[in-house]
Amino acid sequence: MPFELLSRSAVVCVAAILSSLAASKVVAETDEMHTRTNLLPKYRQECATCHIAYPPSMLPNASWQRILGNLSHHYGTDASLDADSVKQISTWLATNSGGGETSRVAPPEDRITRSAWFRDEHAEIPAAVWKRPTVRSASNCAACHTHADQGNFDEHFVRIPQ
Template sequence: MLNIKRQPSSAQSNSSIKSLILMIGLSGFHLAMADDKANQASIPALPKYQQECAACHIAYPAGMLPAASWKRLMNNLPNHFGTDASLDAASVQQISQWLQQYGGTYKRVTTDAPQDRITKSAWFVRKHDEVSAQTWKLAAVKSPSNCMACHQQANLGDFNEQHVRIPR
C-alpha cells in the first residue's frame, strides 16, 4: 500500500499562518495589558492625591502621563485647564513627589502628551479611534476626559475593555 501524505493547500497554509500570527499578537496584547495592570497594582495609593484630584474628576492613574507632564501640571495648578486647582505647599510637594515617582509607568506612555492632556496622547487617541465625534458630545459623556462615562470602573483604575459601556 502506497502511503501518500497530502500537502496542505496554500489557502490552508495561509490560514494557519494567519491564525498563528493572530494568536501571537493577542498574547502580546494581553501580556502588555497584564504588565500595565501589574504596574498599576504595584503603585501604592496616595490618599492625598485621591482626596484632592478626585474632588473634581477621577484621580487618573499616575502612569497615564510621563513624569515631565505631571510636573508641568503640578507647577501650574492655579490655571489647571481653566480652573484654579491651587493647593497648599505641603500637598503640592507630596502629590508632586508621588507623581514624579510613578508617572509614565505604563508601557504605552513613552512621550509627553500634547498640552499635557491624557486625551491628546498618542496611545489614548489610538485606543479611542473608533469612538465617533458624536459619542464624545453625548450628554452622558461630554468629553474624552470623562472616563467614567464609558469605563465603569475607571475610578478604581480599571480601564479594561470588558467593563466599557458606551452610553446611547
C-alpha cells in the same frame, strides 16, 4: 531536521498563532497598565473632587510636574494646593508616572486625551459619542469606564451611554 517535516502552511499557521498570542499579551498589558498603582490618599482627596483621580501611568513625569507647577491655571480652574501637598503628590507622581511605550511622550498641552496611546485606544469611538450629554468630553472617563474611579479601565467594564 524537524522543520523539514512540517509543511509551509503548518509553519505559517504556527507563526500566526504565536504572533496572535504576543499581540494578546500586549493588549492585556495595555488594558492593565493603568490599574496597578494604589492611589495616594492625598492625590485622591485633592484631585478626585473635580474629576477622577487619573492613574499616574497615563502621563509621563514631565507632564505631571508641569501640571503641578501651574495649578492656579489648571485647565481653566484654580486648583492651587499648599506647598506640602504639592511636594507629596509630586514625589508620588514621579515614582508612579508613565514611562513605558504608551505614555513616555508628553502629549500636547499635557492632556491625557491628546496622547497617542489614548487616541489609539479610542480610535473606534465616533466623534458624536464624546458630545453626548451623558459623556460631555473625552476626559470624562467615568462616563464609559464604569470602574474608572477605581483605576480600572479594562474593556470588560466599558459601557458606552446612549
